[in-house]
Amino acid sequence: MSIGVSSLLVVFMVLLALAVARQQPAGPVLKRFVEQFFKLVPRMLCALVAAGFIAELIPKQTISSYLGADAGLAALPVAAAVGLMIPAGPVITFAIAAVFAKAGASTAALITFITSWSLFAAHRILIYEVPLVGASFLRMRIVAVLALPFLAGGLAMLVGMVTLFGAAVPIE
Secondary structure: OOHHHHHHHHHHHHHHHHHHHOOOOOHHHHHHHHHHHHHHHHHHHHHHHHHHHHHHHOOHHHHHHHHEHHHHHHHHHHHHHHHHHOOOOHHHHHHHHHHHHHOOEOHHHHHHHHHHHHHHOHHHHHHHHHHHHOHHHHHHHHHHHOOHHHHHHHHHHHHHHHOOOOOOOOOO
């Protein structure tokens, strides 16, 4: 059984346990589960196809040279910049991260990439943050969290030097 199917079964079992623990009808919980499942599965399929195209457009050698373990600390700012530029939601972003992992990106670079995307995705800044809370708030937030992607990637690099914990293993 693949990791994805196992994860899906675990989520289903947790939802079922929560429904039983609430001692209320499981109908609304199951209905919501089915709605979300059929909403996410097509997105996941599209994202994986898009990630496959990205994998073909960017040579693996380029990814591994800029984001691989041999790039060292220089991989962190590159990964942070790429995370900033990804104009997509989590389905596509994590599919891209899987492509990067398969192409040889280091765990530290992947953590920096995901953290940067989580904090600084340009599409969210332009569409939501600036219009809704203003440029002044954006400046303050960026100053407050600017170091976090680099700290996360640096910590992952440090942990990776000490242990074998946390290596990125793409799912086939």
